[in-house]
Amino acid sequence: MLEKGRLSTRQFTVLIFLSCIGDMILIYPSAISSMSRQDAWISSLLGLLGGLLVLWLMLHVSQLHPDKTLVEAIQLIFGKWLGSIVNLWYLFYFFMLCSYLVREVGDFLTTQIFLNTPLKIIYLLFILLMVYALHAGLESIGRSSEILLPIFLLVAMIFIFCLLPQSKPENLKPFLENGAIPVLYGAYFASIYPFGELIVLLMVIPYVKREQKIKKDIIIVALGAGLLLSLIILVSLLVLGVDMTINNTYPTYFLAQKINIGNFLQRIESTMAVAWLISTFSKAVICYYAFTMGVAQLTGLSNQKILYFPAAIMLFGMADLAAPDVLYYLKHIVPYWMDWDLTNAVVIPCILWITWACRRKWKGKS
Amino acid sequence: MTSKIFLTAISILLMFTLGGCWDRKELNELGIAVAIGVDTAPKNQFKVTAQVVVPSEVAAGQSSKGGTSVTVYEEVAPTMMEAIQKMTEISPRKVYLGHIRMFVIGEALARKGIASVVETLVREPTVRADFYVAVAKEGAASDILQVTTPLEPIPANKMYASLTVSSEAWAPTTKVTVDELMKTLMNSGCPVLPGIQAVENKSDSDKGNSKDNIASTIPVMDLKFNGLGVFKKDRLIGWLNENESKGYNYIQNQIKESMEHVDTDKGVRIGIRTFDSKTDVKGSVVRGNPVIRIHVKSRGAIEEIHGKSQALDSTQSLHWLEQQDNKHVTELMQMAVHSAQHTYKADIFGFGELIHESDPKAWKKLKPNWDQTFPEVKVYYLTQVKLRKVGMLLDTFQQKMKE
Incomplete structure (x- = not known):
């Protein structure tokens, strides 16, 4: 066992909540509403159902070998050669996911707050923080996420409540203007995008102290995260209207700038950015953890810690290489990324499950 | 042992990042703009006017030196942001746009089309979208921003406040924030913007027999919101009375x-x-x-x-x-x-x-x-x-x- 730390169920569910929201606060509203326009909130709610189904599938797959991480389980089920290939695929996915998160943080901060600061400095700081977190260990990550969650929730609640007075219900009309198809298409995105990427948590799940109701807790927490995302999309549509939501680089930040309660509570958008950084950081740390852990398990290293630094340097490079510009990952890559998420969160786990079932049956017969 | 080396390495690396602070903005190096005006200029250029607060005149508790509380910079350049950056030629401080309250568009520019200037301000990351937009009726935005006002020492605040008050208590004006304006334009609707005018008051006559009659209760110039400008798409086509x-x-x-x-x-x-x-x-x-x-x-x-x-x-x-x-x-x-x-x-x-x-x-x-x-x-x-x-x-x- 490479990992000696153990997470409590609560810490694990907090991590699920934060990673589910992750980088979505900023990019989710414009991504979903560019598909189903003013019905994006319906898409998001429908997507929540689909997302829970995806999550249930992943949890089920993780139960095939409850004390093994995804990488170990794949090795066991697919065998050494095929397993290694599938594992390399997954490790690449974790790595790319993490570098995109780093990239998003860098681009967001340099467009909105640190206008003259080089991107690479933001990457460096963010990655060093992740290295530090990983070095402190899985338990520390779990505990710190418990501390960060209330801050995150407080900021998110302030955000939503302070914007309600500015909402204009007519922005949601007309309902289902273009029929049900765009709404369902949006729902497909909404179920895969935030929930599919939770597959990284299968690298952590064996290190969670087993408790009775863990599955139920996870589903409830994911439901909460999905509802929060739907609320954010709803507020964004209500206040900004659909065209501004789609056309803004970071609609949520733009919304936060509009908060003004009696000319007194205003200009608090930087505080809002903190919430987003908290959730993105949690997600990125988990991806980074999953990547280094996976590499260590695949290559049979006795200590994964020596991988932290090389992986950080790779991340630093990849964050820069990942996309030529903002438009690329906010607009062009989204549909393809979705398919990638679908493959990794639904298709491969399904194949894994079927193979496992076949093997067991075959073994039982012989 | 390795972990100690590791930690030392991290802390040394972190030290490098502490030294550089690219985006520090010292308050005394910023000229805080409260209003921006845009007009057309020859050769397809923009004339941009910025009303910048003079901190020593508005600071509470400090005795004023008797100057105006704002100063106005004006530049002509092919693009808006170029003009604002160019203001450093005359201004000792860099013009900072984060606290704009009013955005005034000259009538000539409004008749040519406002979409591009509106987009510029929404695109600029330092600008918040909570300011009001108005059109300088029958005049240039630069003339509006030059007028000083009584009661509110900062004219941009006066415009902001009187627009808020008059739209609530008197009704013929309307307040339009830039994101609402952009939304209407995007919906290919026809927006409406309040018109603002610098009105000259009749003064002097015989100076009231005294030291300028206590420097007059009626200012020589007043800023007045007057009528609503009707736009067809992004072009001003006329005024409502x-x-x-x-x-x-x-x-x-x-x-x-x-x-x-x-x-x-x-x-x-x-x-x-x-x-x-x-x-x-x-x-x-x-x-x-x-x-x-x-x-x-x-x-x-x-x-x-x-x-x-x-x-x-x-x-x-x-x-x-x-x-x-x-x-x-x-x-x-x-x-x-x-x-x-x-x-x-x-x-x-x-x-x-x-x-x-x-x-x-x-x-x-x-x-x-x-x-x-x-x-x-x-x-x-x-x-x-x-x-x-x-x-x-x-x-x-x-x-x-x-x-």
Whole structure:
């Protein structure tokens, strides 16, 4: 066992909540509403159902070998050669996911707050923080996420409540203007995008102290995260209207700038950015953890810690290489990324499950 | 052991990042702009005017040195941001746009099209989207920003405040923030922006026999919001007058409080304060023809009666006045609609969007020819003013006086 730390169920569910929201606060509203326009909130709610189904599938797959991480389980089920290939695929996915998160943080901060600061400095700081977190260990990550969650929730609640007075219900009309198809298409995105990427948590799940109701807790927490995302999309549509939501680089930040309660509570958008950084950081740390852990398990290293630094340097490079510009990952890559998420969160786990079932049956017969 | 080396390495690396602070902005190195004005300039350039606060003049507790509390910089450049950056040639501080309250567009530029300048400000990350946009009526934005104001030492704050107050308490102006403006433009609607004018007051005559008569109670120049500019897409095409602007605000449900007057046929003029006004506008399509129904509900109180022949002695007389007021409010709205439909042919009320919301299928057919259809849209009005209060007096005593 490479990992000696153990997470409590609560810490694990907090991590699920934060990673589910992750980088979505900023990019989710414009991504979903560019598909189903003013019905994006319906898409998001429908997507929540689909997302829970995806999550249930992943949890089920993780139960095939409850004390093994995804990488170990794949090795066991697919065998050494095929397993290694599938594992390399997954490790690449974790790595790319993490570098995109780093990239998003860098681009967001340099467009909105640190206008003259080089991107690479933001990457460096963010990655060093992740290295530090990983070095402190899985338990520390779990505990710190418990501390960060209330801050995150407080900021998110302030955000939503302070914007309600500015909402204009007519922005949601007309309902289902273009029929049900765009709404369902949006729902497909909404179920895969935030929930599919939770597959990284299968690298952590064996290190969670087993408790009775863990599955139920996870589903409830994911439901909460999905509802929060739907609320954010709803507020964004209500206040900004659909065209501004789609056309803004970071609609949520733009919304936060509009908060003004009696000319007194205003200009608090930087505080809002903190919430987003908290959730993105949690997600990125988990991806980074999953990547280094996976590499260590695949290559049979006795200590994964020596991988932290090389992986950080790779991340630093990849964050820069990942996309030529903002438009690329906010607009062009989204549909393809979705398919990638679908493959990794639904298709491969399904194949894994079927193979496992076949093997067991075959073994039982012989 | 390795972990110690590791930690040391991290802390050394972190030290590098502490040294560089690219985005530090010292307050005393920033010129905080409170208002920006844009005008056209020859050779397809922009003339940008920035009203920048002079901190020593507005700081509380510090004695002012007797100068103006703002200073105005002006530059001409091919793009807006170039002009603002170029201001450093004259300004000792870099102009910072994070605290803009007003954005004034010169009439000439407004007639050419405002979309690009609006986009510039929304795209700029340091700018927040909570400022108001106005058009310098019959003038240049730079002339507006130069005027100093009493009561509020910072003219941009004065404009912001008087726009807020007058749109709430008097009604012919309307406040438009930049994101609302952008939203209307994106919906290919026709926005409306308040007009602002620098009005010269008659002064001097004989100087009141004293030291400039205590430097005059009436300033030489005043900033005044006057009328609403009508845009077709992003181009200014004309102005609504005061009554039409009021009617516009009634239709847009932007009136909180206002004063109206009714001239009755007995030659009496009645002043009525309107409050709690609420307008409901519904669009629908009847047999392929778009129809708009406007329903105004408000409460009123009698404030003034000028004339002897109007009695205020019964519910009937109050009811009669109510009807007169209804007629008056309806007329205001009719004037606005008439002007939009026939003079400007611009859908400033967003009737098209209302029909889109209520009947998306019919809208698909109407949309391509909306410019032609809009002037023919049938508009029905229903005004229900409830006069319940008569102030501190019951019947008017002007009647009893003659006996």
